[in-house]
Amino acid sequence: MKVIVDDKIPFIKEALDTLADEVIYAPGKDFTPELVRDADALIIRTRTRCDRRLLEGSRVRFIATATIGFDHIDTAYCQEAGITWQNAPGCNSASVAQYMHSSLLLLQRQKGFRLEGKTLGVIGVGNVGTKVAQVGRELGMRVLLNDPPRQEKEGGNLFSPLEQLMEECDVLTFHVPLIREGAHKTFHLADADFFGRLKCRPVIANTSRGEVIETQALLHALQTGQVSNAIIDVWENEPNINLDLLDRVFIGTPHIAGYSADGKANATRMSLDALCRFFHIDAHYHIEPPAPPQPLIEAHDLTEASLAMYDPRRDDQALRLHPELFEKLRGDYPLRREQGAFQVKYI
Ligand SMILES: NC(=O)C1=CN([C@@H]2O[C@H](COP(=O)(O)OP(=O)(O)OC[C@H]3O[C@@H](n4cnc5c(N)ncnc54)[C@H](O)[C@@H]3O)[C@@H](O)[C@H]2O)C=CC1
Numbered sequence: 208m209k210v211i212v213d214d215k216i217p218f219i220k221e222a223l224d225t226l227a228d229e230v231i232y233a234p235g236k237d238f239t240p241e242l243v244r245d246a247d248a249l250i251i252r253t254r255t256r257c258d259r260r261l262l263e264g265s266r267v268r269f270i271a272t273a274t275i276g277f278d279h280i281d282t283a284y285c286q287e288a289g290i291t292w293q294n295a296p297g298c299n300s301a302s303v304a305q306y307m308h309s310s311l312l313l314l315q316r317q318k319g320f321r322l323e324g325k326t327l328g329v330i331g332v333g334n335v336g337t338k339v340a341q342v343g344r345e346l347g348m349r350v351l352l353n354d355p356p357r358q359e360k361e362g363g364n365l366f367s368p369l370e371q372l373m374e375e376c377d378v379l380t381f382h383v384p385l386i387r388e389g390a391h392k393t394f395h396l397a398d399a400d401f402f403g404r405l406k407c408r409p410v411i412a413n414t415s416r417g418e419v420i421e422t423q424a425l426l427h428a429l430q431t432g433q434v435s436n437a438i439i440d441v442w443e444n445e446p447n448i449n450l451d452l453l454d455r456v457f458i459g460t461p462h463i464a465g466y467s468a469d470g471k472a473n474a475t476r477m478s479l480d481a482l483c484r485f486f487h488i489d490a491h492y493h494i495e496p497p498a499p500p501q502p503l504i505e506a507h508d509l510t511e512a513s514l515a516m517y518d519p520r521r522d523d524q525a526l527r528l529h530p531e532l533f534e535k536l537r538g539d540y541p542l543r544r545e546q547g548a549f550q551v552k553y554i
């Protein structure tokens with residue numbers, strides 16, 4: 208079996224070498240039809256667009272993406288071509304929740320935005336949204352949930368209409384997949400009309416996909432005060448992001464909300480498991496993230512403890528200093544550990 212692998216997928220080499228006859232590592236954006244032509248499988252990240260242009264005429268029968276999102280895979284083409292694909296549901300959801308937790312606490316500390324009693328609106332209540340909602344509750348926020356596909360399937364009164372979130376929320380956070388067409392389309396879900404209908408000058412957070420928010424509309428909303436602040440991890444047209452928007456946001460990071468070592472290890476393990484299932488390989492490997500350099504944290508309060516585990520300002524400052532290095536900042540990212548890897552002692 209020959210496998211082509213994105214060279215920025217960590218913790219994979221040792222295990223994969225025992226599973227495949229031939230493995231080629233290449234930058235995700237440089238996968239070409241020539242490179243993949245005689246491969247049986249691909250293991251990719253968000254940077255490889257898997258469509259007819261790349262895959263037609265190739266031997267590829269299986270694609271694993273070591274990510275939650277799969278908008279970079281043309282699923283209709285894969286079905287037509289008989290190519291099976293698999294993403295890694297939930298792999299880095301706790302990492303995104305950690306990013307949101309630290310960012311909200313920073314908002315409180317730096318902007319005097321008292322979280323307790325405020326209303327958090329979660330748009331998209333899957334693996335990530337569910338954890339972010341829990342973060343909001345633990346911070347004393349009232350939480351409203353919006354998820355029309357789940358509402359249709361599950362009924363009940365867990366979910367609220369988007370209009371209610373637009374009217375009542377002080378923070379609106381997006382955790383939807385990028386869907387370009389159809390009844391539950393999320394492309395430009397937040398457009399000029401959306402921002403025009405907001406009532407509480409909310410903070411907007413986006414860790415889903417850049418295209419869920421129309422950049423110019425958000426910029427205008429920040430300029431006119433329809434939106435008071437923004438926490439933005441994902442951008443339209445990455446890596447060539449809008450610098451005016453970066454200039455105006457409270458936190459701006461280079462698509463690293465999911466970049467915990469835990470999340471990456473989960474994604475790698477899930478991708479290899481899927482590969483083994485597809486090719487009927489009985490294999491055993493052990494993939495664990497490395498221990499943090501300082502697992503014991505001494506802190507005076509929750510904010511100090513959370514920022515010691517993960518402080519988004521480091522990523523924010525790196526991006527502001529060198530936005531042109533967007534992709535390099537991601538590629539060389541010093542993967543952080545999630546909360547479970549630390550012991551906190553309050554002093
Ligand atoms: N910034 C980062 O590093 C990361 C970004 N992501 C992005 O976050 C997205 C969400 O991740 P998960 O929660 O794990 O996915 P998920 O698939 O578990 O949940 C997505 C939820 O969104 C809902 N949804 C779909 N269309 C909707 C609409 N129009 N309005 C409201 N809700 C809608 C779905 O019903 C589902 O419950 C991923 O698709 C990915 O694009 C995920 C991980 C890391």
Ligand SMILES: O=C(O)C(=O)[C@H](O)COP(=O)(O)O
Binds near residue numbers: 252273275462
């Ligand atoms: O899992 C997802 O979906 C994400 O957005 C990833 O965290 C992005 O990671 P890369 O695949 O671009 O490294």
